[in-house]
Amino acid sequence: MIALIDYGAGNLHSVEKALRFVGADVRRFVSGDGLEEADAAVLPGVGAFDDCIHALNRQALLEATARFIRSGKPFLGICVGYQALFERSEEFNSCAAGLGVFRGSVVRFSGKDGLKVPQIGWNQIEMAKTDCPLFRGVPDKSYVYFVHSFHPQPEDDSIVATRTEYGERFASAVWHENVYATQFHPEKSQRVGLQILRNFINLAEQPPAGS
Amino acid sequence: MLAKRVIPCLDVHDGQVTRGVQFGRAESGGLRNVGDPVDLAVRYDEQGADELVFFDITASAHGRASMVDVIQRVAEKCFMPLTVGGGIRTLEDMQTMLKAGADKVSINSAALVSPELIQAGAEKFGSQCIVVSIDAKRSGDRWEVFSHGGRRTTGLDAVEWAREAVSRGAGEIVLNSIDADGTKAGYDLEITRRISESVSVPVVASGGAGSLEHMAEVLLEGKADAVLAASIFHFGEHTVADVKRFLAAQQIAVRL
Numbered sequence: 001m002i003a004l005i006d007y008g009a010g011n012l013h014s015v016e017k018a019l020r021f022v023g024a025d026v027r028r029f030v031s032g033d034g035l036e037e038a039d040a041a042v043l044p045g046v047g048a049f050d051d052c053i054h055a056l057n058r059q060a061l062l063e064a065t066a067r068f069i070r071s072g073k074p075f076l077g078i079c080v081g082y083q084a085l086f087e088r089s090e091e092f093n094s095c096a097a098g099l100g101v102f103r104g105s106v107v108r109f110s111g112k113d114g115l116k117v118p119q120i121g122w123n124q125i126e127m128a129k130t131d132c133p134l135f136r137g138v139p140d141k142s143y144v145y146f147v148h149s150f151h152p153q154p155e156d157d158s159i160v161a162t163r164t165e166y167g168e169r170f171a172s173a174v175w176h177e178n179v180y181a182t183q184f185h186p187e188k189s190q191r192v193g194l195q196i197l198r199n200f201i202n203l204a205e206q207p208p209a210g211s
Numbered sequence: 212m213l214a215k216r217v218i219p220c221l222d223v224h225d226g227q228v229t230r231g232v233q234f235g236r237a238e239s240g241g242l243r244n245v246g247d248p249v250d251l252a253v254r255y256d257e258q259g260a261d262e263l264v265f266f267d268i269t270a271s272a273h274g275r276a277s278m279v280d281v282i283q284r285v286a287e288k289c290f291m292p293l294t295v296g297g298g299i300r301t302l303e304d305m306q307t308m309l310k311a312g313a314d315k316v317s318i319n320s321a322a323l324v325s326p327e328l329i330q331a332g333a334e335k336f337g338s339q340c341i342v343v344s345i346d347a348k349r350s351g352d353r354w355e356v357f358s359h360g361g362r363r364t365t366g367l368d369a370v371e372w373a374r375e376a377v378s379r380g381a382g383e384i385v386l387n388s389i390d391a392d393g394t395k396a397g398y399d400l401e402i403t404r405r406i407s408e409s410v411s412v413p414v415v416a417s418g419g420a421g422s423l424e425h426m427a428e429v430l431l432e433g434k435a436d437a438v439l440a441a442s443i444f445h446f447g448e449h450t451v452a453d454v455k456r457f458l459a460a461q462q463i464a465v466r467l
Contacts, residue, residue: 010309010314010340011314013286014286014312017286017290021287046337047336047337048337111411114408116412116413117411118339118412120339120383120413121215122216143214145292146213147339147382149339166213187290188290188292189290189291190256190290193290194290
């Protein structure tokens with residue numbers, strides 16, 4: 001069973017539909033109760049960093065999410081669910097502390113040279129790692145769908161799984177051990193996105209390392 | 212590189228896709244039935260559409276209910292961005308559409324009546340959800356904003372209104388040219404460029420597409436970020452894939 005962490009994120013339904021479409025047994029969690037029973041967890045998100053963190057906190061999901069990540073089971077963060085894995089955001093008036101799984105902060109696109117912010121639309125992902133299981137069968141430079149004004153800047157370059165060019169080259173996906181996260185929306189990225197979600201549920205179906 | 216988007220627009224009336232000939236004629240017998248919205252959505256998905264826009268042209272309570280059903284069914288099958296417009300007047304209307312599976316809601320007349328709706332929507336759902344759609348008509352060397360499906364003038368300047376909408380939190384602007392709509396004579400390049408150069412968010416050009424060249428023109432000269440079209444796709448003149456291959460041949464970045 002795949003846990004969908006439900007703190008009211010705008011794309012929750014889309015993520016749920018896409019996961020079901022690729023064959024996942026999805027259960028929504030509005031609190032941390034029983035989250036540890038899931039084989040994998042997905043943290044969706046669109047909108048503001050602080051809203052996400054505060055909502056998780058209110059529903060006692062923040063600590064449960066952190067615990068789940070430490071358990072070593074596959075975890076996927078999407079968009080703001082990716083940003084939430086970092087320490088902090090430079091979003092206007094942001095004061096919430098992120099999950100801090102990865103070091104670094106979430107920064108805004110510069111908007112220089114007439115660059116439109118938010119970035120809305122289909123952009124390419126360049127594979128920074130060739131062995132990331134999330135991108136198995138996904139060709140280099142595939143187009144995926146983005147909607148965001150902010151993106152994380154990981155301090156540790158080695159976690160970067162894909163990069164995308166938008167006025168600057170930013171980390172559009174990361175991978176470290178059991179934690180996968182994408183700035184783009186696989187649930188809205190047609191065939192490529194469905195392949196990524198299928199890869200994720202395949203990870204969830206594999207027996208955990210060491211057992 | 213961020214690709215330019217090609218977006219089929221589906222005008223929905225009583226659960227069926229229709230196409231009126233021009234602004235204001237939709238209710239006066241100018242409707243042509245095009246087909247089932249879910250079938251069309253799936254067809255455009257297969258052709259490689261970058262996004263789909265559904266527009267409730269009845270804009271009534273009944274129309275809204277059937278639109279919710281359409282969006283729910285499309286969202287089960289098409290895993291791409293979906294936008295809904297037409298008759299969205301309140302935060303509750305927005306929530307209903309987003310819950311049904313829409314990613315963005317497009318507001319027009321309601322934003323003109325109460326511009327605070329843009330802010331309220333952006334605060335509640337995020338700017339990326341809030342599209343402001345502008346119907347503009349040329350008047351001398353300026354473009355005036357019209358409301359209520361192009362029937363009422365507001366006296367507002369289209370460039371000014373676009374700027375204000377963005378400052379209030381709109382994440383995207385759809386610009387419909389009333390003069391060009393339904394003519395198949397090409398998009399209004401000038402107002403598209405003026406607005407695109409005046410705002411920091413993406414601009415979607417709408418109204419007037421009659422050929423592949425028109426689409427390339429409005430992306431290049433009009434500086435639009437996306438092209439929206441209806442009849443060119445509905446009546447089988449061109450597929451989305453045709454458009455993209457043509458644009459790619461003009462060195463325009465598209466997702467193939």
